[in-house]
Amino acid sequence: MSCYKLKQHSIFIHPRRIAVSDILELAREKALEKGEGLNQAEVLQILELPDEKIPELMELAHQVRLKWCGEDVEVEGIISLKTGGCPEDCHFCSQSGLFESPVRAVRLDIAELVEAAKQTAKTGATEFCIVAAVKGPDERLMKQVGDAVAAIHSEVDINVAASLGTLTREQAQRLKDMGVHRYNHNLETSRSYFPNVVTTHSWDERRETLEFVREAGMEVCSGGIVGMGETPEQRAEFAVQLAEADPTEVPMNFLDPRPGTPFQHMEVMSAEDSLRAVGAFRLAMPKTTLRFAGGRELSLGDQGTEQGLLGGINAIIVGNYLTTLGRPMEKDLDMMDRLHLPIKALNSAV
Template sequence: MTDILQRARRVLDTGQPLPPEELLEILHVPDEQLAELSRLAHEVRLRWCGDLVEVEGIISLKTGGCGEDCSFCSQSGLFKESPVRAVRLNIDEIVEGAKLSHKNGATEYCIVAAVRGPDDRLIDQVGDAIVAIQREVDINISASLGILTPEQAARLSDMGVRRYNHNLETAASHFPRIVSTHAWSERLDTLRLVREQGMEICSGGILGMGESLEQRVEFACQLAGLEPAEVPINFLDPRPGTPLADAEVMSRGDAMRAIAMFRLAMPATILRFAGGRELTLGDDGTEAGLLGGMNAIIAGNYLTTLGRPAETDLDMLDRLQLPLKVL
């Protein structure tokens, strides 16, 4: 075992994260030590989070036509070559999505919209959807509607939104290379509003967007500083028509090192597998990640990319004897 893995074992006993310089060492662990690193991250997860796996379903209330220029996102209306076009769902479709998510073992259902921030009409529609869902399904409601004002955050909290997702996406030092139409600090401000209104913070991002290993650690530490309830981890799935369309897909080894690093940076936080896991980690990648530090998944498809069938993930959890979180 390398020296850094020996030192990292103290996280098991203390529940305290590794400092940035040691987190960076984790990202340099050689391939022959990857299995040992993953076992350690899994042990930390079991001790400080327990063995339950939380499943979430997501639905896009408004897809495409966004006025922001996030380089990874095919929903930007500024990228004319993107195949994604604007679509808006009705309440019945959102409720049916909640029912399907519940059937697939989800305890969390996130309503998402591709916007810089919501207008009154959008928030009204989310409120109507929440009322309709709660009549039909026993499931927690999350939302991801972009940058919020104080008044909007208060309204969403009053509507019953339990957890609000607004990804920081990447390290503050790397963000200007990825987005130019708004600042990283605006995202941070929204997360502070979310906490002030009593909603749980859900914030993560995308790995493999050209960030350095140092920036990967910077990102994990910035997220840890928010003390989020949940951190969704995506791996870049280069989308046609976007500025990152030709980016190289992150290697499986680097992805596994990153998962372990995030766990050692946030021992007691929900780390949720999100988009790109199938492309980056392969057919058995979800299994490897859940035995390497992750403890939650999004079941089914993502916003603009296909995931694995939910039944496949549920069968995998049963085979690994990893129990589902239930309400």
């Protein structure tokens, strides 16, 4: 039995709370000075900080990421190899074939993927992620991804990542052998809240895929979406469960309610709660790459995005997402230049 299975049934008991000033001082001592993540109770107190403490939280989170991750910002572009028609019922996702959403199934060919990788590399991005809306890859998709990775590597100097759903141990090893260096499989939310978000597969299935990815020697990328109706306690639980999974990268998405999905009428997360989540996740994972992903434009806007990049975030997806529009990549690159945030250079030839 994996060690995570021994932890996941633990009961969260509220310890004695400490003062607001004390929780920030404790966070400074643990996360900044020692590089240790906050525990679940401590993360919860960060998530409950009053609005007037957000600037102090952002400054502390920024210091933590500078000390333990450096000043560079990693830029990534993503593209969907197969969009729509997914058999799963993730309640936030317009790619599910079970919902009456406007997204319909589309596949790209290899030449289109190579061209997209070239355009991504021109922005200075070091990462290009191939995504498919599937429960898990069948043999046809595995072969197509292998052909795409080989074609991209032959023409573009960029790292290739993939996100193809649930994997077997053998599939994870094949992807590694193909040249995929990082695999994304989001836990999406806390284990306790997961049944409210997905019913066609379990949180444990997702967690097991992360173990196969790690065993194969690929970097683990796993994050999720905040603002899906979870409580602050469950948001804190999620941050700590991600920390226990020890991913290289954590994409932070903010719910963008999509038409036709069960979450279409949910309220957009406030900028204040979004920034508290950014700070809390950084303090829970001081040494992890924390990437701005979908929904930041809606929850945070331009000003909030800048605050996040100066408040713990050290990676960003540029351009459009899978089914939603992002900001023009030139706008994000101009923003990072204005904030004097250097873009991470590609440090390995692929």
